[in-house]
Amino acid sequence: MNALKSVINQPEVKADASEEVIESNxxxxxxxxxxxxxxxxxxxxxxxxxxxxxxxxxxxxxxxxxxxxxxxxxxxxxxxxxxxxxxxxxxxxxxxxxxxxxxxxxxxxKEIEKQKMLYTDKEKFEHLKRKYPALKDLQEKLGLDPEF
Structure with a gap:
């Protein structure tokens, strides 16, 4: 009975000790x-x-x-x-x-940016106007119509 008590009262051997050995290797x-x-x-x-x-x-x-x-x-x-x-x-x-x-x-x-496809001439022209604002001025001065 005393032997059983001594086994129970012994400090626990932690599993971390084996992990430290593995970690050090x-x-x-x-x-x-x-x-x-x-x-x-x-x-x-x-x-x-x-x-x-x-x-x-x-x-x-x-x-x-x-x-x-x-x-x-x-x-x-x-x-x-x-x-x-x-x-x-x-x-x-x-x-x-x-x-x-x-x-x-x-x-x-990785996420790839999905861009709206430009199909019509008007969509393409509007995209170019957003990209190059000077195009808007040119359109107004020359009276261009993208729907031509």
């Missing part, structure tokens, strides 16, 4: 933006040489790097599955190339 070699950009470009070249042109095209678009988190901007939702297939290879490559296990990847679908 991670590589954390510092790297510059230039070294990162070179590794990124090299991965794109490797992908293209393996025939993964669509994936390489996704990586050629813009990305944002904030500390160890890299955000890849994807043009539309249709390209998301292609990036997901590529994500693990890219992450593994960057971590090994830069010797830093703290690197994380995330993707964001």
């Amino acid at each position: 991670k590589r954390s070699t510092p790297y510059t933006d230039d070294v990162f950009a070179a590794a990124w470009k090299k991965f794109i070249e490797i992908s293209e040489s393996q025939g993964k042109h669509q994936e390489a095209l996704i990586l050629k678009d813009e990305y944002a790097k904030e500390e160890h988190t890299i955000t890849v901007f994807i043009a539309n939702e249709a390209l998301e599955p292609s990036f997901e297939k590529l994500r693990t290879d890219l992450l593994e490559y960057l971590r090994n190339e830069l010797k830093n296990d703290h690197i994380q990847l995330r993707s964001v679908i």
